[in-house]
Amino acid sequence: MIPLLAILNGILITTMIMMNGELTSAIGNYHATVFIHLSGLILITIFLFLQRKKIKAQQRAKFPLYLYAGGTIGVLTVVFNNLSTVYLGVTITLGISLFAQTTTSLIVDHFGLLGSSKHAFTKHKLIGLTCIILGIFAMFL
Template identity: 35%
Template sequence: MFKFGAVLTGGLTAIMVTLNGILAGNLGDFIALIIIHIVGLVTAGAIILIKKKKFVFKKDIPFYYFTGGAIGVFLVLFNNITFNAIGVSLTLALGLLGQSVAAIIIDNFGLIGIKATRFDKRKIVGFGIIFAGIVFMIIGS
């Protein structure tokens, strides 16, 4: 079930990057960025209201856990800029490479407060195939 959710997330990400990039191409990167996040805020608020979730603020949460929202703003901005320059497939392929490298480092060293999960050297083959595929995508564009 979780693996299906991850695949679904990937598909939705491709659709989101495409729609956001087209919006940015029509309105400009920064106006689109504001609209995208307002729509996201309204959608999240509606989900919370429909689910009738109570907001409970825990006081012992480290400050840096809240920086994900700021990172998300830059992520959307860079995706919009990149999409309009190189298209959705290469934007997402290079993004996947960056995500994979960052995830391996975070997992292996237990960064940002998570339990360390040592990198299994057998994954190098898979990572190499992904990297080679992205290189071929870059050469072909």
């Protein structure tokens, strides 16, 4: 089931980036970003309301404050994806993003950054990264 959710996530990300890029072309990047995040806030508020979930004070104290930066990173991700999609298209934007995500995740895994467990960099991972680079290069041709 979880691998299927990962596949669905990939489909949703591609669709989201395409739709966000179109909205950016129509109304501008910053206005689009506001509307994108407002719609997300409305949806997650509905989810929380339906599940009657509340965040208790003791739950908030269990993790470091820097973890709240994920929201800021989310806004920057939308802004950068919107601009990239307008000029590069969805395929190149996602290809380059995939390379950057994979490279960053390899570094995080290898060094165990941000509290994650360590997973050593191997030559098999290097082969995979090389395939991604070649695929991106092929898309530019």
